[in-house]
Amino acid sequence: MKKIILATASLLALIFPFEAKAATFDKIYVFGDSLSDTGNVFTVTTVANRLNPTIPVDPPSPPYFNGRYSNGPVWVDYLANSLGSTLTPSTNLAVGSPITLTPTGDLGVNFFFNGATTTQGVNFAFGGATSGLNNASDPRLPGVLREVQAFTNDLTLANQPADPQALYVVWAAGSNDYSSGNLNSTIFAENISQGVTSLFDVGARNILVVNVPDLGQTPRARRIGDANARTQVSQEFNASLTTTLNNLSQTLPGINLIPFDVNSIFAEAIANPTRFGFTNVTEPCLNTVNFTICSNPNEYLFWDDIHPTTVTHRFLGELVFERLASKPQSVPEPASTVSLGMVMLLWMLRNRQVKSKM
Secondary structure (H helix, E strand, C coil): HHHHHHHHHHHHHHHCCCCCCHCCCCCCEEEEEECCCCEEEEEEEHHHHCCCCCCCCCCCCCCCCCCCCCCCCCHHHHHHHHCCCCCCEHCCCCCCCCEEECCCEEECCCCCCHHHHHHCCECCCCCCCCCCECCCCCCCCHHHHHHHHHHHHHHHHCCCCCCCEEEEEEECCCHHHCCCCCCHHHHHHHHHHHHHHHHHHCCCCCCCCCCCCCCHHHHHHHCCCCHHHHHHHHHHHHHHHHHHHHHHHHHHCCCEEEEHHHHHHHHHHHHHHHHHHHCCEECCCECCCCCEEECHHHHEEEEECCCCHHHHHHHHHHHHHHHHCCCCCCCHHHHHHHHHHHHHHHHHHHHHHHHCCC
């Protein structure tokens, strides 16, 4: 076994030569939805619930973990840890309170940071965020473009450019666009393009963009019965996004645009679950009706109807880290079967080594 690991490591070193810059991002900034939210919706709803008990705290903890839409840390937690970076939820930096209250009693999100987002890694992701300005869960919460605006506005207030040495993550996973009725792949791609361009215009250079997993493979799609429609939308979103990213790489000089093909990873896990240690890739571990939990969450791909388990998140975080380390000089089409397989093999071997020491 030791020889196999050494041989595989040597092969991976040839296929994925590490670039020095992959480990030298001094901060990480995240813009996205519930797959990346590390506590923003939880913080806002917790404060709002104190003012108005009819507003539920979301996500409820337990069974959800510390404001994450999962049973443990999410992928950006794992990625930030691998990069040696802190990642503070933006609501923790809002001056005074994470929410605003108008004279008429309307609640909103406080995006006044007084320059605090310029000095540290920040997670702006909110559960329910669409790729645009709006939020599918609550109109008072932001979409991805409003998250980006909150950051760029703080830079303007502080009279500072974006840190060119930081990593910027943009991931709208598509489910919220679908549920809010935005089925136009062109609009979806344009929203991502606008977000990336806005970040580039203020000085961001290292921008990781994640594509859309097959929404038709989620437990929710299987339960509702609209899997085919969700799969088609996912495919259309990704086709438009690939074209958009290729165009951006040509029109934004000096950008280090890093695409990540999460769709292929989920497809592989669903097609070959045992290779990943999964025994169930079609059902949620958490029953969101009565909040009963399966006995073996580490063997489930999905925690609830649409969100992955923390094991899946860890897997994604590790793969993104490897993707950063193996970043080619040009924006490619989605990851090839060979490269994807090699990265997955590396991740599985690492976990086998860890388990052998336990």
